[in-house]
Amino acid sequence: MSRLCVEHLSVAFGGVHAAQDVCFAVEPGELVSLIGPNGAGKTTILDVVSGLRRPDTGRVRFGERELTRLAPHRIAALGIARTFQNPALFEGASVLENVLTGGHRHRRHGFAAELLGLPAVRLAERRARERARVALARFGLETHAQLMIAQLPYGVRKLVELARAAACEPRLLLLDEPSSGLSAQETAQMAQWIRTLREASAAAVLMVEHDMELVARVSQRVVALDAGRVIAQGTPERIRSDPVVIEAYLGA
Amino acid sequence: MTELAQLVLSGIATGCVYALIALGFVLVYKATGTVNFAQGELMMLGAFCALALAQAGLSYWSALAGAIALMALAGAAIERVVLRAVLGRPQFAIVMLTLGIGLMARGLAAMVPAWAAQTHTLASPFAGERLRLAGLVVPAEQVLIIATTAALCALLYLFFHRTRLGLALRAASQNQLGACYAGVPLARMHSLVWALSAGLAAAAGVLLAPITFVHVNMGLIGLKAFPAAVIGGFGSLPGALAGGLVIGVVESLAGFYLPEGAKDVAAYVAVLLVLMVRPSGLFGEPATRAA
Amino acid sequence: MTGGPRACVRWLRRAALALALAGAPLVLPEYYLAQLSFICIYAIAGAGLMLLAGYTGQISLGHAAFLGTGAYVEAIAQTHGLPFAVSLPAAALVAAATGIVVGLPALRLEGIYLAIATLAFGFIGEELFTRWTAVTGGAAGMPVAPVELFGHRLDDEWEFYFLSLVLAALVLKAVSNLLRAPTGRAFVAIRDAPFAARSLGIDCARYKTLSFALSAGAAGLAGALYAHGIGFVSPEAFGILASIELLAMILIGGLGTLPGIVLGAGFIVALPQALVAARDVLPEAIARQAGLQPAAFGLAVVLVVMFEPQGLYGSWLRIRSRLAGGPVRRPRARQRSYMKSGRTR
Numbered sequence: 001m002s003r004l005c006v007e008h009l010s011v012a013f014g015g016v017h018a019a020q021d022v023c024f025a026v027e028p029g030e031l032v033s034l035i036g037p038n039g040a041g042k043t044t045i046l047d048v049v050s051g052l053r054r055p056d057t058g059r060v061r062f063g064e065r066e067l068t069r070l071a072p073h074r075i076a077a078l079g080i081a082r083t084f085q086n087p088a089l090f091e092g093a094s095v096l097e098n099v100l101t102g103g104h105r106h107r108r109h110g111f112a113a114e115l116l117g118l119p120a121v122r123l124a125e126r127r128a129r130e131r132a133r134v135a136l137a138r139f140g141l142e143t144h145a146q147l148m149i150a151q152l153p154y155g156v157r158k159l160v161e162l163a164r165a166a167a168c169e170p171r172l173l174l175l176d177e178p179s180s181g182l183s184a185q186e187t188a189q190m191a192q193w194i195r196t197l198r199e200a201s202a203a204a205v206l207m208v209e210h211d212m213e214l215v216a217r218v219s220q221r222v223v224a225l226d227a228g229r230v231i232a233q234g235t236p237e238r239i240r241s242d243p244v245v246i247e248a249y250l251g252a
Numbered sequence: 253m254t255e256l257a258q259l260v261l262s263g264i265a266t267g268c269v270y271a272l273i274a275l276g277f278v279l280v281y282k283a284t285g286t287v288n289f290a291q292g293e294l295m296m297l298g299a300f301c302a303l304a305l306a307q308a309g310l311s312y313w314s315a316l317a318g319a320i321a322l323m324a325l326a327g328a329a330i331e332r333v334v335l336r337a338v339l340g341r342p343q344f345a346i347v348m349l350t351l352g353i354g355l356m357a358r359g360l361a362a363m364v365p366a367w368a369a370q371t372h373t374l375a376s377p378f379a380g381e382r383l384r385l386a387g388l389v390v391p392a393e394q395v396l397i398i399a400t401t402a403a404l405c406a407l408l409y410l411f412f413h414r415t416r417l418g419l420a421l422r423a424a425s426q427n428q429l430g431a432c433y434a435g436v437p438l439a440r441m442h443s444l445v446w447a448l449s450a451g452l453a454a455a456a457g458v459l460l461a462p463i464t465f466v467h468v469n470m471g472l473i474g475l476k477a478f479p480a481a482v483i484g485g486f487g488s489l490p491g492a493l494a495g496g497l498v499i500g501v502v503e504s505l506a507g508f509y510l511p512e513g514a515k516d517v518a519a520y521v522a523v524l525l526v527l528m529v530r531p532s533g534l535f536g537e538p539a540t541r542a543a
Numbered sequence: 544m545t546g547g548p549r550a551c552v553r554w555l556r557r558a559a560l561a562l563a564l565a566g567a568p569l570v571l572p573e574y575y576l577a578q579l580s581f582i583c584i585y586a587i588a589g590a591g592l593m594l595l596a597g598y599t600g601q602i603s604l605g606h607a608a609f610l611g612t613g614a615y616v617e618a619i620a621q622t623h624g625l626p627f628a629v630s631l632p633a634a635a636l637v638a639a640a641t642g643i644v645v646g647l648p649a650l651r652l653e654g655i656y657l658a659i660a661t662l663a664f665g666f667i668g669e670e671l672f673t674r675w676t677a678v679t680g681g682a683a684g685m686p687v688a689p690v691e692l693f694g695h696r697l698d699d700e701w702e703f704y705f706l707s708l709v710l711a712a713l714v715l716k717a718v719s720n721l722l723r724a725p726t727g728r729a730f731v732a733i734r735d736a737p738f739a740a741r742s743l744g745i746d747c748a749r750y751k752t753l754s755f756a757l758s759a760g761a762a763g764l765a766g767a768l769y770a771h772g773i774g775f776v777s778p779e780a781f782g783i784l785a786s787i788e789l790l791a792m793i794l795i796g797g798l799g800t801l802p803g804i805v806l807g808a809g810f811i812v813a814l815p816q817a818l819v820a821a822r823d824v825l826p827e828a829i830a831r832q833a834g835l836q837p838a839a840f841g842l843a844v845v846l847v848v849m850f851e852p853q854g855l856y857g858s859w860l861r862i863r864s865r866l867a868g869g870p871v872r873r874p875r876a877r878q879r880s881y882m883k884s885g886r887t888r
Contacts, residue, residue: 052742081742088739097728114720115717344596354841356837358838359834475662520664520667528648
């Protein structure tokens, strides 16, 4: 099992420091939440970990591998999956196909074998479909399998994205605001789905989240950011009562 | 030396025409996000309008003005009837739509008995005259093209920077949502920008007429404005102007110094080279990516 | 899947279709048989372009140049006496290689920049076919003899028809296999959400290049058959207008659908025939015009984009579901918005 280490990470956009000397770690199997007011640099850190953005200084390691120089698809191939704040689903495909695409890193055959439709390819495809159906069932989406993404309400889309990331069978899952845009009731359900996800896989999770209720319910550790800096780390209870964190959230 | 200077000058004259088409192209793209592949056909129709007006007895200048006005109306009509119906569709569909409009325009023009299957001359008042400028012998028509283009650009500049309407249009091009909240009627801006762009195309067609004559397949020449717009970085009006001039001059030099055929592909080779080095054009800002 | 009355119906329908296609030479006159061959050839080219533009979302405004590459490779190989069984794969492979060369700079380009770059490539290709006289015969073109397969000349129309039919069936089957496999899903992922695709482990550059290569290869194959079907290659068949026609074909058929390939190919072959047939009905002044065909074609494209974004296949689905009394199924629906797409600033 591998540990995610973010070491002295700094990212600047023009003159704005989105992250400054950020250090924290995610242990195998652990769920860590990144919290902080708007513009604290949470999503930027996820973007750096998943390779969509290059840091100015500092590095990110996953086990022995350094991620900072890798292309996004290579990072994903190491078993790091992510979701986006606004679900980035494949609109022209069905729910099932979206989840199947999540299993892309497990594909075994070259395109030539696929063109010919070799028996081995068809067997692999049948297995992948079975796995995808299991993943859908786990999130209560089995009746939606054949629906197109455009037909789904927002809340269900977020769930499909979660199922797609789970189909990756990741070792580390990056969740970008799973509750954003959801009602209070849906957010409560989301906590349940995240628990389901963690029961099904041993993946570590790094979650960016605003909703403190959700954070307190699912996370083992919380990293609080403000203006690109880590201002506190610890258990959810400790962070909630930390004066510096309260100051950052409420203070001017 | 004089040879080179004359080649450059004639390149600039042709480049002015490309620039006018490219300007119209970029105007529409900036304001509406639509890539109008029918721009070349609008130019062709503009040239035929002017031809018809001239044949009806109007003078060169009134035919030019008439063609611009007619095509502006046609442009606004196309926007109102066709493009407004497909707002928000994927870019591919809209590209195909404008290509389809172009095909239709060419087909319909070819169906007009008086226009079809031959080339026509639209004589400018200075046909055949030559001027002597600083030791160069310059066809007066080239000077006419350059001067008219400069005048049109000056008018455009004044329109965008000195009138409320121009300001509204600029606002709508930079931030649609913001402009909308500030009370700019977006739908009318779209019509206006199509009218402007089609008017520019008509002017380009009339100016191009002495160089290539007027014929149904003129629109294909107009396709060279796309490399011009891309070299200029797509979102920028001065860039489109510069891109048009670059293409014109490159083409003129390639036609003289390189083997036959090089002239026709020079614009496309140039645009491929530029895109390989700078994927968003010479003057374009790098494409911003939203994560 | 096995069993069930629905599977049985599907199997019966397929058998009926195969029977009709196989029996066509018995009932159709040679002229119409040749038209069917051209539908097959266009379907091969359309299958490739559908992969690239319809499924991977990469627009190509110069696709006819790939078609031309295949046609010229075939014509030249035939004049040098290469057997068809060698020259046909060679045509597809050379075109595919050209596709990779064009696809590589295209990796960095998106949307409109890609459209212009492929447009430029198309023009350069057309110019090359015209000017490289020593190899291509220039504007005068080159004659191409009928196909000779394992020592037998396919002189009869029905022989060429079966050749085209078998190849088209193989290509369509291969494309449908690919689309039901991880590669096909990777293409769709790149089209719909490139960032999400990358963060799921899809190497966008690799798959875009693959899509270009396969698409160009199919176009090359179609081009080689086209050369035999026409019996002649000349540059104007592979110009910008042909490229637009190919794109219009998959759009009219139904973008991002497999049956749309065949429907589009059928449309593109049937339209000129329909216009010829309509000549007797239309007023003399319109019917005799050379512009009638491009005008009708352009009109078809405009109408499809405006009123039937899912193309002929979308119409078919609607008619079928109305006949069955069920709800309308829309394969792809997008939200309409007043804002320009894909640009936020």
